[in-house]
Amino acid sequence: AAKGEGKGRSQFFHAQMDIDYHYRQRLKTDLRDAVAADALTLVFQPLLDIDSRRVVSCEALARWTHPELGAIAPTTFIPLAEEMGIISQITDFVVRSAVAQCSQWSGDIGVAVNVSARDFRGLDLPSLVDRALREADLAPSRLELEVTETAVIEERELAQSVLQSLSARGISIALDDFGTGYSSLSYLSALPFSKLKIDRSFVQDIAGDERALSLLANVARLGRDLDLTVVAEGVETEEQLNAMLEHTGIQQVQGYLFSRPLPARDIAELIGRLNGKASLASTKRKHG
Numbered sequence: 276a277a278k279g280e281g282k283g284r285s286q287f288f289h290a291q292m293d294i295d296y297h298y299r300q301r302l303k304t305d306l307r308d309a310v311a312a313d314a315l316t317l318v319f320q321p322l323l324d325i326d327s328r329r330v331v332s333c334e335a336l337a338r339w340t341h342p343e344l345g346a347i348a349p350t351t352f353i354p355l356a357e358e359m360g361i362i363s364q365i366t367d368f369v370v371r372s373a374v375a376q377c378s379q380w381s382g383d384i385g386v387a388v389n390v391s392a393r394d395f396r397g398l399d400l401p402s403l404v405d406r407a408l409r410e411a412d413l414a415p416s417r418l419e420l421e422v423t424e425t426a427v428i429e430e431r432e433l434a435q436s437v438l439q440s441l442s443a444r445g446i447s448i449a450l451d452d453f454g455t456g457y458s459s460l461s462y463l464s465a466l467p468f469s470k471l472k473i474d475r476s477f478v479q480d481i482a483g484d485e486r487a488l489s490l491l492a493n494v495a496r497l498g499r500d501l502d503l504t505v506v507a508e509g510v511e512t513e514e515q516l517n518a519m520l521e522h523t524g525i526q527q528v529q530g531y532l533f534s535r536p537l538p539a540r541d542i543a544e545l546i547g548r549l550n551g552k553a554s555l556a557s558t559k560r561k562h563g
């Protein structure tokens with residue numbers, strides 16, 4: 276019986292692998308078409324200054340709605356695009372659209388774009404960025420590029436020279452998903468980062484768990500000691516926000532508590548609303 280079961284299970288796994296394989300093949304074909312047809316879209320999620328609760332910038336996030344399968348998560352289609360060698364086309368689109376959107380926003384609100392490890396080889400990022408900023412007539416200081424630890428370590432030398440040249444133009448570089456990648460920290464001071472985005476796994480449990488809060492506070496301190504702006508990702512509750520305000524030196528926050536990622540047409544209104552309200556609140560505090 277045991278033998279039969281084993282065989283059944285392995286057939287099941289093979290059948291599952293077939294489905295996965297065919298599903299991936301289909302997604303790949305359709306993703307290629309979607310990218311060629313400019314069918315990807317962008318949503319934007321605000322990053323707020325923790326003290327004033329004003330929006331300081333927005334992160335651009337790619338979205339793909341498959342005509343039959345519906346929304347496909349970027350954690351699915353970005354790795355596929357990397358594998359297929361079409362991530363550069365996506366990055367090119369995201370940089371140009373994000374910069375164009377940002378030029379419509381009020382004040383000095385910035386925009387952040389995620390860059391893949393493959394882009395260091397597949398793209399001339401400094402030229403792409405120069406062109407996009409020139410076309411939108413946007414100051415380089417309004418643009419931030421987010422890279423992950425994995426990306427900078429996979430392409431260490433190239434990443435260093437590309438990031439230096441972007442940074443020399445006045446573009447900020449953020450280290451994304453900090454804490455989830457490698458444990459070697461030597462690259463932190465070698466690369467021109469200006470911001471550290473602490474991964475949301477460090478935020479999740481801080482409301483009820485002192486060890487989790489202390490870990491987050493220490494990661495934040497590491498960032499502050501390196502003169503980086505420290506951001507917490509994935510803030511979902513007031514309790515998490517209050518714990519951070521009281522016990523960490525975190526300067527900016529991003530998460531569902533403030534806003535889900537929104538289409539461009541809704542984000543300008545959200546900025547107006549949040550920054551209007553926050554400025555009223557801080558005036559009240561000052562005089563009351």
Ligand code: C2E
Pocket residue numbers: 320335336337338348349350353366369389390391421451452475508509510511529530531532536
């Ligand atoms: P990321 O760059 O770390 O982006 C933040 C992710 O966290 C987004 O997921 C966002 O929707 C999600 N998030 C924000 N606040 C919360 C929260 O309070 N709770 C929870 N549970 N999640 C929150 P999204 O949009 O699904 O993107 C996932 C990842 O896909 C991104 O992580 C990034 O690595 C990648 N990605 C997305 N767009 C692009 C792109 O245009 N280019 C590249 N290269 N990668 C992208």
Ligand code: MG
Pocket residue numbers: 334389421451
């Ligand atoms: Mg990011």
Ligand code: MG
Pocket residue numbers: 451452472474508
């Ligand atoms: Mg992140």
Ligand code: MG
Pocket residue numbers: 452474475508
């Ligand atoms: Mg993340």
